[in-house]
Structure formats: structure tokens, C-alpha cells
Amino acid sequence: MVEIRGVHKSFGNLDVLRGIDLSVRPGEVTVILGPSGSGKSTLLRTVNHLEKADRGSITVDGDFVGYRRKGDRLYELPEREVLRRRTRIGFVFQNFHLFPHLTVLENVTEAPVAALGRTKQQAAATAHRLLARVGLDDRAAAYPRQLSGGQQQRVAIARALALEPRLLLFDEPTSALDPELVGEVLDVIKDLAEQGTTMIVVTHEIGFAREVADTVVFMDEGRIVEQGPPAEVIDRPRHARTRAFLSKVL
Ligand code: ADP
Numbered sequence: 001m002v003e004i005r006g007v008h009k010s011f012g013n014l015d016v017l018r019g020i021d022l023s024v025r026p027g028e029v030t031v032i033l034g035p036s037g038s039g040k041s042t043l044l045r046t047v048n049h050l051e052k053a054d055r056g057s058i059t060v061d062g063d064f065v066g067y068r069r070k071g072d073r074l075y076e077l078p079e080r081e082v083l084r085r086r087t088r089i090g091f092v093f094q095n096f097h098l099f100p101h102l103t104v105l106e107n108v109t110e111a112p113v114a115a116l117g118r119t120k121q122q123a124a125a126t127a128h129r130l131l132a133r134v135g136l137d138d139r140a141a142a143y144p145r146q147l148s149g150g151q152q153q154r155v156a157i158a159r160a161l162a163l164e165p166r167l168l169l170f171d172e173p174t175s176a177l178d179p180e181l182v183g184e185v186l187d188v189i190k191d192l193a194e195q196g197t198t199m200i201v202v203t204h205e206i207g208f209a210r211e212v213a214d215t216v217v218f219m220d221e222g223r224i225v226e227q228g229p230p231a232e233v234i235d236r237p238r239h240a241r242t243r244a245f246l247s248k249v250l
């Protein structure tokens with residue numbers, strides 16, 4: 001579903017991604033661990049067309065991110081096509097990013113109407129189904145400020161699902177939450193994993209990673225230090241840097 005090959009990215013003279021290779025198979029959950037500043041968010045953002053890699057290639061479901069192939073050559077995509085492709089990749093942010101002036105229902109129906117051309121009725125029916133799935137259909141008429149952080153993040157997940165994404169990206173989805181609200185959000189993500197949603201999750205929740213990840217990736221200083229099943233990377237890390245990181249977050 002995702003193929004990342006030799007991806008480099010710099011901001012000025014800061015090398016943030018220094019040769020990333022990563023494959024994510026359909027239906028798999030990849031959890032990315034790593035210290036702050038290691039390039040985790042930048043990697044997710046390049047997959048979602050929010051940053052452009054300087055070198056290397058990324059494909060999502062066979063489509064080159066940022067390029068279209070014609071014959072043997074690659075051409076930059078027009079912005080309209082970038083937007084179209086981005087709408088098929090769900091992105092859930094640390095700080096929810098809900099529209100404050102829209103109700104919960106409107107937050108979930110806005111993009112399907114605007115980007116997928118759904119009718120309001122179709123979008124509302126889907127939104128109610130997705131809100132029920134995240135346990136919030138009774139709050140459809142509420143505004144984001146009337147919800148807890150955990151509820152807001154569950155709305156953000158329903159909103160991402162409303163675009164029928166091929167891939168879901170989560171960037172520290174529980175880092176902004178009070179500890180007692182973390183579980184309800186992780187349970188929703190776990191539920192999606194069990195239903196075969198392909199996702200890449202950046203998180204510091206090691207218990208979640210151990211339980212849900214097919215592959216755990218440890219990043220440091222713009223590189224993947226090691227990757228493999230949780231039983232290896234979390235329970236028997238081979239690299240000293242992975243061990244040092246885990247001893248801090250466990
Ligand atoms: P992580 O998510 O692992 O904490 P990031 O990918 O957010 O790491 O950031 C990696 C490094 O790149 C950090 O040093 C950060 O300050 C820098 N960085 C990220 N985005 C930008 C940007 N748009 N401009 C300049 N520097 C950036």
C-alpha cells in the first residue's frame with residue numbers, strides 16, 4: 001500500500017530525513033516510535049503530500065506521491081490532482097484540527113460533500129454511521145468546544161474515515177489528551193486495525209504498539225534504526241539507541 005524508497009528531506013541545512021525505506025502492506029498497522037525531532041511527522045507529511053521529498057520516491061496504492069509517470073518520465077502533479085490524492089489519505093493530528101464553528105455532524109460531512117461530491121443526505125447518513133462507530137452519534141449536534149479532548153479526537157477519526165481513505169495516518173493522536181482519555185481513542189484505533197484498515201501511527205504508547213502493530217519502526221535522527229514485529233523491536237531491541245529510548249518511555 002505504501003512504498004517509501006530512499007527518501008531524503010532537508011529544511012535549509014537541517015537533514016530531517018536521511019534515507020528512509022519503508023513498506024506497508026495492505027491491512028497492516030505500522031507504528032513509528034522515536035524521540036522528538038527524529039523526523040516522524042515530516043515522514044508522515046511527505047506521504048500525505050504536505051511536504052515534498054528532496055530525493056527518493058513514495059508510492060501510495062501504486063500512485064507516485066507528487067508525480068505522474070508518462071512513459072519513462074515523471075511529471076509533477078497539478079495541485080488539483082495533489083488535493084484529490086490527499087483526500088484519499090486520512091490524517092489525524094495531535095490537536096484534532098476540528099472546525100470550531102461547525103457541529104460534530106458538519107465536521108464529518110463537510111469534506112465528503114466538498115471533495116467527493118456526495119449529497120448532504122448521503123454524507124449525513126454516512127456520518128451518523130461513522131459517529132456511531134466511534135461511540136458519538138448522540139453528540140452529532142454538539143460543537144467541538146462542548147466535547148472532551150478524547151471525544152474531539154474520535155470525531156476527527158470519523159471525519160477522516162468519511163473520505164473512505166485507502167490509508168490512515170495518525171500523528172501522536174493521544175499526546176494532547178489527559179491520561180484518562182487516552183484509552184477511548186486507542187480503542188477506536190484498535191477497532192479500525194482489527195477491521196483491516198491500513199495505517200501508520202506515530203505514538204509513544206508502547207502498550208498499544210505491542211498489541212496492535214504488525215511492524216514497529218524506531219526512528220532516530222532522520223533514519224530508521226530498526227524495524228520488525230513488536231516482539232523484536234520492543235521486547236528484544238538490537239540497537240542501543242532503541243533500548244535507550246524504550247527505557248525512557250516504558
Ligand atoms: P518529530 O515528529 O519526530 O518530532 P519532525 O518531523 O516534526 O520530528 O521534525 C524533525 C526536525 O525538522 C525538527 O528539528 C524540526 O524542528 C524540523 N522541522 C520540521 N518541519 C520543519 C519546517 N517546516 N521548517 C524547518 N524545520 C522543520
Ligand code: MG
Binds near residue numbers: 041042
Ligand atoms: Mg512529530
